[in-house]
Amino acid sequence: MSPNATNRKVLVTGGAGYIGSHACVALCDAGYQPVIYDNLCNASRHVPARIAEVAGVPVDFVQGDIRDADGLRGVFREFEPCAVIHFAGLKSVGESVREPGRYQDNNVGGTHVLLRSMDEAGVRTLVFSSSATVYGDPDVVPITESAPVRTTNPYGQTKLDIECLLGELYEASPDWGIACLRYFNPVGAHPGGRMGEDPSGIPNNLMPFIAQVAVGRRERLQVFGGDWPTPDGTGVRDYIHVMDLVEGHVAMLRLLERGPGLHHINLGTGRGVSVLELVRAFEAASGRSVPYDIVARRPGDIAECWADPTLARSRLGWRASRDLAEMCADAWRWQHLNPQGYGD
Ligand code: NAD
Numbered sequence: 001m002s003p004n005a006t007n008r009k010v011l012v013t014g015g016a017g018y019i020g021s022h023a024c025v026a027l028c029d030a031g032y033q034p035v036i037y038d039n040l041c042n043a044s045r046h047v048p049a050r051i052a053e054v055a056g057v058p059v060d061f062v063q064g065d066i067r068d069a070d071g072l073r074g075v076f077r078e079f080e081p082c083a084v085i086h087f088a089g090l091k092s093v094g095e096s097v098r099e100p101g102r103y104q105d106n107n108v109g110g111t112h113v114l115l116r117s118m119d120e121a122g123v124r125t126l127v128f129s130s131s132a133t134v135y136g137d138p139d140v141v142p143i144t145e146s147a148p149v150r151t152t153n154p155y156g157q158t159k160l161d162i163e164c165l166l167g168e169l170y171e172a173s174p175d176w177g178i179a180c181l182r183y184f185n186p187v188g189a190h191p192g193g194r195m196g197e198d199p200s201g202i203p204n205n206l207m208p209f210i211a212q213v214a215v216g217r218r219e220r221l222q223v224f225g226g227d228w229p230t231p232d233g234t235g236v237r238d239y240i241h242v243m244d245l246v247e248g249h250v251a252m253l254r255l256l257e258r259g260p261g262l263h264h265i266n267l268g269t270g271r272g273v274s275v276l277e278l279v280r281a282f283e284a285a286s287g288r289s290v291p292y293d294i295v296a297r298r299p300g301d302i303a304e305c306w307a308d309p310t311l312a313r314s315r316l317g318w319r320a321s322r323d324l325a326e327m328c329a330d331a332w333r334w335q336h337l338n339p340q341g342y343g344d
C-alpha cells in the first residue's frame with residue numbers, strides 16, 4: 001500500500017460497531033480518512049454522525065454487507081482506499097453455539113468476499129480483528145503469540161479459520177501486508193462521553209453489564225463462579241481500554257505502510273484483573289454500588305487469560321497506557337450520560 005499525501009483513505013468494515021467506531025476516531029486523529037462499511041446488524045444508525053462529531057471532520061458511511069461483492073466493488077471504486085481494517089463480524093459466543101452456520105457464513109464467508117474484492121481492487125493491506133479466543137484455555141499465562149491456537153466454540157473457530165485463510169493468502173501472495181491483532185478484553189469508551197459500547201439486549205460481557213447495574217438498568221450482577229483457581233476465586237482477564245486498542249491499530253497500519261508481511265500480535269495490557277477487582281474499580285469510579293451474587297460458572301468459561309504484550313511493544317512501538325480506573329471512569333461517563341446507549 002502507499003498511503004501518501006493524496007490517499008489516506010481506509011475502508012473500515014464494521015466501522016459503526018463498538019471498536020470500529022472508536023477506531024474511526026483514532027484514524028481521523030492520525031490523519032487518515034475512514035470510510036465506514038457496515039450493515040448495521042449490530043450497530044446504531046446514529047453512530048457515523050457521532051464519529052464525525054467527535055472527530056471534528058466529515059466521515060463517509062456506506063450501509064452494506066461484506067458478503068455483497070457488488071456492494072464492496074462499488075465502495076472500492078468510489079473511495080479507492082489504500083488499506084482495510086476488518087472489524088465486521090458477529091461476536092456472541094452463545095449465539096454462535098446455537099447458529100454455527102450463520103457465524104461461518106457471515107464471518108468466514110464475508111471475509112472471503114472481502115479478500116476477493118480487495119484483490120480485484122489492488123488493495124493488499126489488511127488489519128484483521130482477531131481475538132484471544134484463538135488461544136482457547138491457555139496452558140500458561142501470560143500468553144505469547146507462539147502459544148498453541150485452538151478453539152472452544154464456533155465463534156472462536158471463525159477467528160481461527162480467518163487467521164488460517166490469511167496465512168494461506170500471504171504464503172501465495174507475499175506482496176500483501178496482513179495483521180491479525182489478537183484482542184484481549186476491550187472495555188471503556190471515548191473520554192468525551194459521546195461514544196461507547198451499546199450492546200443490544202442483555203450484555204454478554206462483564207463491563208457493560210456492570211455499567212448497566214450501576215446506572216440502574218439492571219438489578220444485580222451475576223458473578224459466574226467464585227471457585228476458580230485464581231486469587232479471589234473469580235475469573236481473571238486482561239481488560240484493555242478501547243482507545244489504547246484502536247491506537248494499536250493505527251500503529252499497525254503505519255508498520256504495514258513500510259512493507260508487506262504477516263503479523264500476529266496480542267493487544268492487551270499484560271495485567272490480569274478479577275471480576276471482583278473490576279466491580280470494585282467500577283464502584284470507585286462511579287460512586288455507585290454494584291450489587292452482585294456469586295452463581296455457577298458459565299459453561300465454556302476459563303479461569304484466567306492475560307497477554308504477554310512484549311511483541312506489540314517491540315514491533316509496533318505501542319503499549320497500553322490507560323489504567324483500570326480510567327477504563328471504568330470512561331465507561332461510566334458514557335453509560336450515565338447515555339443510559340439507553342445511542343437510543344434506537
Ligand atoms: P460490534 O458488534 O460492535 O461491531 C461489529 C460490527 O460489524 C457491527 O457494527 C455490525 O453491524 C457489523 N457487521 C457484522 N456483520 C456484518 C456484515 N456481514 N457486513 C457488514 N457489517 C457487519 O463488535 P465489536 O466489539 O466492535 O467487535 C469488532 C470486531 O472485533 C469483531 O470482529 C469481533 O469479533 C472482534 N473482537 C471483539 C472483542 C470484544 O470483546 N468486543 C474481542 C475480540 C475480538
Ligand code: UDP
Nearest residue numbers: 204205206209222223224235236237275301
Ligand atoms: N462474567 C461474569 N458475569 C457476567 C459476565 C461475565 O461474572 O455477567 C465474568 C466471566 O465469567 C469472565 C469475565 O467476567 O470471568 C469476563 O467475561 P466476558 O464475557 O466479559 O469476557 P470473556 O469471558 O469473553 O473473556
